[in-house]
Amino acid sequence: MKFVRDTLDKIKPAFEKGGKLEKLHPAYDAFETFAFVPKHTTPKLGAQIRDAIDLKRMMMTVIIAMIPCLLFGMWNVGHQHFLALGNLEASFIDKLIIGAWVVLPVVVISYAVGLGIEFYFAVQRGHSVNEGYLVTGMLIPLVMPPTIPWWQVAVATAFAVVVAKEVFGGTGMNVLNVAMTARAFLYFAYPGDMAGATDVWVYTGGEKIVDGYAGATALGIAADQNTTDALASFGSFFSFENLFIGNVPGSIGETSALMCLIGAGILIFTGVGSWKIIVSGFVGAYVMAALFYVIPGGNAFMAIPPHYHLVMGGLAFGVVFMATDPVSAAQTEVGKWYYGFLIGALTVLIRVFNPAYPEGIMLAVLLMNVFAPLIDYYVIEANKNRRIKRLKLKIA
Amino acid sequence: MNLKLKKGFDINLAGKAKPELAGEIISEIYSFKPTDFNAITRPKVLVNEGDTVKAGTPIFRDKKNEQVHFCAPVSGEVVSITRGAKRFPEEFKILADKEIQYVEFPKYSESDITRLSKEEVLEAMLKSGVWPNLVERPFGLVPNPGNEPRDIFISAFDTHPLAPDYEFVFKGQEKYLQAGVTALQKLTKGRIHISIPSGNSSIFKSLTGVQIHEVSGMHPAGNVGVQIHHIAPISRGEHVWTTTPYGLQQIGRLFLDGRYDSSKVIALAGSEVIEPKYYEIRNGISIAKLVENKLKDTNSRIVSGNVLTGLKVSKEDIIGFNHNLISVIPEGDNYEFLGWILPTSKKLSFHRAFGLFSFLSPKKERVLNTNMNGEERAIVQSGVFEQVLPMDIYPVFLLKAILANDFEEMEALGIYEVLEEDFALCEFVDVSKMEIQRILREGIDALQEA
Numbered sequence A: 001m002k003f004v005r006d007t008l009d010k011i012k013p014a015f016e017k018g019g020k021l022e023k024l025h026p027a028y029d030a031f032e033t034f035a036f037v038p039k040h041t042t043p044k045l046g047a048q049i050r051d052a053i054d055l056k057r058m059m060m061t062v063i064i065a066m067i068p069c070l071l072f073g074m075w076n077v078g079h080q081h082f083l084a085l086g087n088l089e090a091s092f093i094d095k096l097i098i099g100a101w102v103v104l105p106v107v108v109i110s111y112a113v114g115l116g117i118e119f120y121f122a123v124q125r126g127h128s129v130n131e132g133y134l135v136t137g138m139l140i141p142l143v144m145p146p147t148i149p150w151w152q153v154a155v156a157t158a159f160a161v162v163v164a165k166e167v168f169g170g171t172g173m174n175v176l177n178v179a180m181t182a183r184a185f186l187y188f189a190y191p192g193d194m195a196g197a198t199d200v201w202v203y204t205g206g207e208k209i210v211d212g213y214a215g216a217t218a219l220g221i222a223a224d225q226n227t228t229d230a231l232a233s234f235g236s237f238f239s240f241e242n243l244f245i246g247n248v249p250g251s252i253g254e255t256s257a258l259m260c261l262i263g264a265g266i267l268i269f270t271g272v273g274s275w276k277i278i279v280s281g282f283v284g285a286y287v288m289a290a291l292f293y294v295i296p297g298g299n300a301f302m303a304i305p306p307h308y309h310l311v312m313g314g315l316a317f318g319v320v321f322m323a324t325d326p327v328s329a330a331q332t333e334v335g336k337w338y339y340g341f342l343i344g345a346l347t348v349l350i351r352v353f354n355p356a357y358p359e360g361i362m363l364a365v366l367l368m369n370v371f372a373p374l375i376d377y378y379v380i381e382a383n384k385n386r387r388i389k390r391l392k393l394k395i396a
Numbered sequence B: 001m002n003l004k005l006k007k008g009f010d011i012n013l014a015g016k017a018k019p020e021l022a023g024e025i026i027s028e029i030y031s032f033k034p035t036d037f038n039a040i041t042r043p044k045v046l047v048n049e050g051d052t053v054k055a056g057t058p059i060f061r062d063k064k065n066e067q068v069h070f071c072a073p074v075s076g077e078v079v080s081i082t083r084g085a086k087r088f089p090e091e092f093k094i095l096a097d098k099e100i101q102y103v104e105f106p107k108y109s110e111s112d113i114t115r116l117s118k119e120e121v122l123e124a125m126l127k128s129g130v131w132p133n134l135v136e137r138p139f140g141l142v143p144n145p146g147n148e149p150r151d152i153f154i155s156a157f158d159t160h161p162l163a164p165d166y167e168f169v170f171k172g173q174e175k176y177l178q179a180g181v182t183a184l185q186k187l188t189k190g191r192i193h194i195s196i197p198s199g200n201s202s203i204f205k206s207l208t209g210v211q212i213h214e215v216s217g218m219h220p221a222g223n224v225g226v227q228i229h230h231i232a233p234i235s236r237g238e239h240v241w242t243t244t245p246y247g248l249q250q251i252g253r254l255f256l257d258g259r260y261d262s263s264k265v266i267a268l269a270g271s272e273v274i275e276p277k278y279y280e281i282r283n284g285i286s287i288a289k290l291v292e293n294k295l296k297d298t299n300s301r302i303v304s305g306n307v308l309t310g311l312k313v314s315k316e317d318i319i320g321f322n323h324n325l326i327s328v329i330p331e332g333d334n335y336e337f338l339g340w341i342l343p344t345s346k347k348l349s350f351h352r353a354f355g356l357f358s359f360l361s362p363k364k365e366r367v368l369n370t371n372m373n374g375e376e377r378a379i380v381q382s383g384v385f386e387q388v389l390p391m392d393i394y395p396v397f398l399l400k401a402i403l404a405n406d407f408e409e410m411e412a413l414g415i416y417e418v419l420e421e422d423f424a425l426c427e428f429v430d431v432s433k434m435e436i437q438r439i440l441r442e443g444i445d446a447l448q449e450a
Helices: A002-015 A022-035 A055-084 A092-125 A132-142 A150-168 A178-189 A218-225 A240-245 A257-270 A275-294 A306-311 A315-322 A333-353 A360-395 B110-115 B118-128 B174-185 B224-231 B245-257 B287-291 B395-403 B407-412 B420-429 B436-449
Strands: B002-004 B021-024 B029-032 B043-045 B058-062 B069-071 B076-083 B089-096 B135-137 B152-155 B192-197 B211-216 B240-243 B263-269 B277-282 B300-304 B311-313 B325-330
Touching: A002 A022, A022 A092, A055 A092, A055 A132, A055 A257, A055 A315, A092 A132, A092 A150, A132 A150, A132 A178, A132 A315, A150 A178, A178 A315, A178 A360, A240 A257, A240 A306, A257 A275, A257 A315, A275 A306, A275 A315, A275 A333, A306 A315, A306 A333, A315 A333, A315 A360, A333 A360, A360 B407, B002 B224, B058 B089, B069 B118, B110 B174, B110 B245, B118 B174, B118 B245, B152 B224, B152 B245, B174 B192, B174 B245, B192 B224, B211 B224, B224 B240, B224 B420, B240 B245, B245 B263, B287 B300, B287 B325, B395 B407, B395 B436, B407 B436, B420 B436
Parallel strands: B002 B211, B021 B277, B152 B192, B152 B240, B192 B211, B263 B325
Antiparallel strands: B029 B089, B043 B058, B058 B069, B076 B089, B135 B240, B263 B277, B300 B311, B300 B325
């Protein structure tokens, strides 16, 4: 500890004003403040004491909330791998090892590319490295299919960080959720690697898939064949319980609604994620799906029982981890109810009526990111109007 | 009116003052600082170095608000007038007499005060030095006597950390408080509103001619701005005046005793004070005298006022004009290894993010230091300021309007209803570590000058 402090103090002058590496100060600062909370004290006037929280701790809390999804995702990648190869005897450890082998490089690439760009912009702009990417860097791998080519992860990360975030001014200024932008970029640029075929959702390691293994996601099957019977034909594989627990094919971290709920519990308990957005997101999806369910006729997707919608695909993951991103979400408490509800409702709407995009959550979140300021605008206008009304009453 | 506030946050610091008056502290030198007041831009100095003054002799005036006289708190010789940029008089130092001489103002009996006219009350208050105990909202200024206030508000309790207990401080002073109220009644066609904590017996309940409101809730329930917001909010074009029981007491003494007597009972509190107690002082006493032999031998910070809105002072400084508390807390100028992630139950947090366990023991008294506990960042978190601000106001949007210098938006979002102290808790809980009170003051100043 003292050694680290001494080393930091020794090299510090080089990074300070007038030092040789002055320009790299933000990079030095990022490492120094990672090791030690700085000795900055409160300014002369105003609050002389400050809350123990800072952005680093807040972001770490979100990462901790994602760990259940990450670990389950790794296991599930291995699990699907052995299922596809017809090996039903593989142990828990075997599955975890295969999963880690597939998932960890994606995580490493996401962090390396994203943080690299963050550091570059911080140095160029001379501001400190914000911690926002710590969360984004974990979200990106979790919404990728296990077989995603590594170079695509790198390109998508770079695209999202630069175009969705840095051009707007960095952390706190972005309009769109950065991780969702990365996914959307790949979805439209390289659709063949992001949807549909069996080899996207299951890591085979080049071996042959046995007959009878589903391979596709529940959403994909329901959309493709336009019938719920298709799901039933896989027996209990796509049962509600299995979908809830998440041992089905899908993006790395999204399959388990259970793990997402554990994450939601952590976010809500710590107050880091808005419970209003999470609750209204699920309610919105359920209400929309129930509406379609009771309307007679229409397409077969409408016949899927509403509770299935909550556990299929990425809805749970998106509502819990993407919709609650405080920067791109609605900022007013009233607005958060509408924002979450519309994300859930739109997700189901897109799923049911747009077979080209069986995964609705991605577009729903991005769409509502764009509309969040509008929601806030109306909430704020209402507040202003209360004030104006009061003034008019006085004058009258 | 019964007011139940649900939002807010109590900060329970160690080192509260024992309800015990430890005596009077006397200093050789007393000072007056025009910088204790907002928006004084055209100062006029009324004395020269070497002049002798009495307690109540005018020493300074603001040409923008000419009728208001700022007066010497003690009698003695003006030994120095320190000037800053543009020759702005920053500090008047007075070498005090052993026995304080007072300027003689007319004395009245309690019933006489009722018969005074508005003009007589104004005249007495403006000349004698008690006037700056009043604060005008919006903007938090020394009131302009020409702006008749819609109402006058007084909060009779202070919910800030370590704040003095008014029930203790003003016990036995009811006569002066009542005289102060009676005088203030002449200045407004509206009401005198006094807020007290609900449920307790209070010496303020015995005051007549006032509207009593019982308020319950966590800090900032005791902030007069929050009370005004719920009782009768300030709209554009309106003026509301506020004062404290300290102000009432001084106004009362002016009319009953005929003097500007600036003595008051303040608390010296905080974890770094050996025996936190109450002391009697006069305005402008030096900090060095005040804390002499009373502090622990630690690396500490002396704050004039409370730890949420106060001013860091050195021993050469004085207690602020409107301050009734000196808080002494540990200075936090040390590094903390991995302090941003290690679990802690010692440090206080409004949040419950990973590793912050203070929510498990909300009642516990804490020793908090002045470390920022993090670095300044972009605004990321939303919805937290609203939980500690019991007002129908969107603080983040208001702050953004200020940063964008958008006057119309500031007005529409309710800047007239707030002063820095109301946003102090937002500054405390802020994840992004912004200087929220400074930003708000900049907005208020910009709007006031516009």
